Amino acid sequence: MKVAVAGATGRTGSESVAELRDRDHDVLALSRDPTGGQRDIGDLATVLTETDPDALIDFTVPEATVEHAAVAAETAVPLVVGTTGFDDDGLAALADAAREIPVLRASNFAKGVHALRDIVQAGVEALPEYDIELTETHHNGKRDAPSGTALTLLDDIDDARGTTLDRTHGREGEHERAPAEVGVHVRRAGNVRGEHEVLLAGNDEVVTLTHRAESRRVFAAGAVDAAEALAGRPAGEYDFPDVL
Numbered sequence: 307m308k309v310a311v312a313g314a315t316g317r318t319g320s321e322s323v324a325e326l327r328d329r330d331h332d333v334l335a336l337s338r339d340p341t342g343g344q345r346d347i348g349d350l351a352t353v354l355t356e357t358d359p360d361a362l363i364d365f366t367v368p369e370a371t372v373e374h375a376a377v378a379a380e381t382a383v384p385l386v387v388g389t390t391g392f393d394d395d396g397l398a399a400l401a402d403a404a405r406e407i408p409v410l411r412a413s414n415f416a417k418g419v420h421a422l423r424d425i426v427q428a429g430v431e432a433l434p435e436y437d438i439e440l441t442e443t444h445h446n447g448k449r450d451a452p453s454g455t456a457l458t459l460l461d462d463i464d465d466a467r468g469t470t471l472d473r474t475h476g477r478e479g480e481h482e483r484a485p486a487e488v489g490v491h492v493r494r495a496g497n498v499r500g501e502h503e504v505l506l507a508g509n510d511e512v513v514t515l516t517h518r519a520e521s522r523r524v525f526a527a528g529a530v531d532a533a534e535a536l537a538g539r540p541a542g543e544y545d546f547p548d549v550l
């Protein structure tokens with residue numbers, strides 16, 4: 307396959323390039339500063355038209371991904387989105403692109419996180435009265451908070467509880483915890499690849515469910531799996547579990 311990578315010089319994009327090369331795919335690395343042999347992402351429409359890749363993997367920033375999605379739709383290139391932190395307009399723009407091409411967006415391309423999602427939902431359903439607190443930890447260069455994965459897990463928790471819990475971000479001051487809330491705690495430190503913990507607590511017992519990424523290659527491998535799986539699919543919106 308021939309796969310283009312937006313954000314190819316970044317922490318996760320560079321791992322995606324390495325993973326693609328390890329799998330003997332033809333790689334089209336894209337950058338705003340193509341002095342290292344990449345193609346100029348500022349000229350994305352021309353590059354995609356000339357090279358006609360089988361997929362575009364994007365690990366950049368939401369405002370850039372939205373632009374790339376419009377170009378991918380125009381040039382009929384399937385899109386794998388790893389970028390997180392979209393607002394509603396950004397999500398609507400990705401949905402627009404998905405009318406023309408397959409768009410697979412996942413807040414986390416580690417397979418273990420999708421197993422964790424199922425386990426968390428089972429735990430929340432089994433322990434309907436228990437308090438829930440979510441904590442995520444990432445490297446000090448991460449822009450968005452809470453992480454995309456944390457937001458996905460919070461939606462999963464709401465689904466499992468059958469209600470929308472109030473999200474309490476951090477805790478300060480004097481007030482008791484309300485029953486219908488979920489605590490959300492964000493830590494940014496060092497080069498932590500990504501940790502997500504869901505804690506369920508009742509009287510005299512605590513259950514903690516944790517996923518820890520130990521290398522960014524796990525995200526890259528999942529994104530490449532997704533690109534491989536997207537070939538030949540019809541236009542539409544996909545999540546990682548749809549192709550696992």
Ligand SMILES: NC(=O)C1=CN([C@@H]2O[C@H](COP(=O)(O)OP(=O)(O)OC[C@H]3O[C@@H](n4cnc5c(N)ncnc54)[C@H](OP(=O)(O)O)[C@@H]3O)[C@@H](O)[C@H]2O)C=CC1
Binds near residue numbers: 337339
């Ligand atoms: N879904 C998942 O499994 C994962 C998702 N992520 C998400 O991926 C995104 C990227 O994370 P990370 O790799 O740490 O980020 P980095 O900052 O390391 O890399 C992002 C790259 O995007 C490019 N970029 C930045 N701004 C723009 C822009 N305005 N237009 C075009 N390109 C731009 C830059 O490349 P250049 O300067 O060469 O153009 C940069 O190297 C984040 O949203 C993060 O949350 C991260 C890991 C896993």
Ligand SMILES: O=C(O)C1=N[C@H](C(=O)O)C[C@H](O)C1
Binds near residue numbers: 444454455
């Ligand atoms: O920015 C990161 O590094 C990561 N971002 C994703 C997220 O926001 O959940 C996935 C992973 O945790 C790494």
